[in-house]
Amino acid sequence: MTTPRPETLAKLTPVLTKRWLSPDAWRIGTYEQLDGYAALRKALKAHPDDLIQLIKDSGLRGRGGAGFPTGLKWGFIPQGDGKPHYLVVNADEGEPGTCKDLPLMTHDPHALVEGVIIASYAIRAARAYIYIRGEAVHAARRLRNAVQEAYDKGYLGRNILRSGYDLELVVHSGAGAYICGEETALLDSLEGFRGQPRLRPPFPATHGLYASPTVVNNVGTIASVPPIVLGGADWWKSMGTEKSSGPMIYSLSGRIANPGQYECSMGVTLRELLELAGGMQPGHNLRFWTPGGSSTPLLAAEHLDVPLDFEGVAAAGSILGTTATQIFSDQDCPVYATYRWLEFYHHESCGKCTPCREGNYWMVRVYRRILAGQGTHEDLDTLLDTCDNILGRSFCGLGDGATSSVTSSLQYFKQDYLDYIEGRTAPKLSEKTLVGAH
Numbered sequence: 001m002t003t004p005r006p007e008t009l010a011k012l013t014p015v016l017t018k019r020w021l022s023p024d025a026w027r028i029g030t031y032e033q034l035d036g037y038a039a040l041r042k043a044l045k046a047h048p049d050d051l052i053q054l055i056k057d058s059g060l061r062g063r064g065g066a067g068f069p070t071g072l073k074w075g076f077i078p079q080g081d082g083k084p085h086y087l088v089v090n091a092d093e094g095e096p097g098t099c100k101d102l103p104l105m106t107h108d109p110h111a112l113v114e115g116v117i118i119a120s121y122a123i124r125a126a127r128a129y130i131y132i133r134g135e136a137v138h139a140a141r142r143l144r145n146a147v148q149e150a151y152d153k154g155y156l157g158r159n160i161l162r163s164g165y166d167l168e169l170v171v172h173s174g175a176g177a178y179i180c181g182e183e184t185a186l187l188d189s190l191e192g193f194r195g196q197p198r199l200r201p202p203f204p205a206t207h208g209l210y211a212s213p214t215v216v217n218n219v220g221t222i223a224s225v226p227p228i229v230l231g232g233a234d235w236w237k238s239m240g241t242e243k244s245s246g247p248m249i250y251s252l253s254g255r256i257a258n259p260g261q262y263e264c265s266m267g268v269t270l271r272e273l274l275e276l277a278g279g280m281q282p283g284h285n286l287r288f289w290t291p292g293g294s295s296t297p298l299l300a301a302e303h304l305d306v307p308l309d310f311e312g313v314a315a316a317g318s319i320l321g322t323t324a325t326q327i328f329s330d331q332d333c334p335v336y337a338t339y340r341w342l343e344f345y346h347h348e349s350c351g352k353c354t355p356c357r358e359g360n361y362w363m364v365r366v367y368r369r370i371l372a373g374q375g376t377h378e379d380l381d382t383l384l385d386t387c388d389n390i391l392g393r394s395f396c397g398l399g400d401g402a403t404s405s406v407t408s409s410l411q412y413f414k415q416d417y418l419d420y421i422e423g424r425t426a427p428k429l430s431e432k433t434l435v436g437a438h
């Protein structure tokens, strides 16, 4: 195991994670002792428009995967329209490898609750929802408890801290469908319908929850708001890069010595993250990795020095996504890993549009054939052709994301496919998996 050098340790910038190891960090008393709800007191004295401007000035970009500028999104909410406004926090976190929001809600739920109150005040919402993944029972319990504590202390409900501002906050558990993380499917699910993406435009900013103006933001995005209010836009921008400001929680998993959450200034490299995480496990050499979950194109060992910010990862041909950095070694098979992800996308496809519903179904079958030692060279063309018909032709990002590991693994690791097809690698799947597959 490697020990990080002091200059690499300095890359750690704990802001959202800074309270996680405090005893009883999830209790309101601990939170209040550690700056908790100070940002809310400050925010309630400011004009809502000034708060939106502050978030714009900070350069905060959404932590849910797409990196959309948060202040701009808040500014889209029409004011004086007479309609109710809603804030909906996306706590669905279903992307394979992604695991930054659940620990945040488990260890520091008040950071999210405080962020919700400030964001709702800024967009003039009187009701907010946190839509949390159904399986995340422990995190939901902590969150509900934190919401009750906040009500009891007068941070939620009527006339918050005697400011005249009212807010009701509801924690809603979903039923555990990956598609309900897509913001419009989430809104349908919250309204009690089957979770399927909506046609856009109109966008949620004007026609969101109950056809009213709605902001949907990720947990990490909203939890970033109190520190920005307290520290200011310049302090936030002192971390990260010019267009990707602030700290980011990088979730490292896979073949590394110390998997976990590493909060660093945006733009840190995988080489530095690996040093922080104690290096690779003994006997393993890095071969491929995802920069931001399974929907982002794979990168290889040659990308160790790519800055992990929105621009740097895009320039390397991938997407920063959810910063779920899954590390695979020379003992892992990129063909098999891609097959397992495809099984997931096929299972989670909501079925609304043909390219994703049918394309993933067929690609799973082609992969099974290849992995059972019965693939042909034409199968590789079929995979690329199918991806071509899914990418950009699907109704939502699930379809696009499903193609990422297929096309990138074929780009970097075509030889691994050929080794199965030409019999140099022993089949990984038995022929039984092919029943009904042709």
Ligand SMILES: Cc1cc2nc3c(=O)[nH]c(=O)nc-3n(C[C@H](O)[C@H](O)[C@H](O)COP(=O)(O)O)c2cc1C
Binding pocket: 061, 062, 063, 064, 065, 066, 067, 068, 090, 091, 092, 093, 094, 095, 178, 179, 180, 181, 182, 183, 184, 216, 217, 218, 219, 221, 222, 396, 397, 398
């Ligand atoms: C299939 C799919 C699943 C998604 N899952 C999540 C999720 O679990 N959490 C999340 O915050 N965003 C998820 N997103 C992105 C949301 O649609 C949306 O962009 C995000 O919640 C906006 O928040 P932000 O601007 O704070 O990043 C998903 C998108 C797609 C296409």
Ligand code: SF4
Binding pocket: 179, 197, 348, 349, 350, 351, 352, 353, 354, 356, 357, 394, 395, 396, 397, 398, 399, 400
């Ligand atoms: S891309 Fe897939 S998940 Fe998205 S709407 Fe189409 S079928 Fe549903």
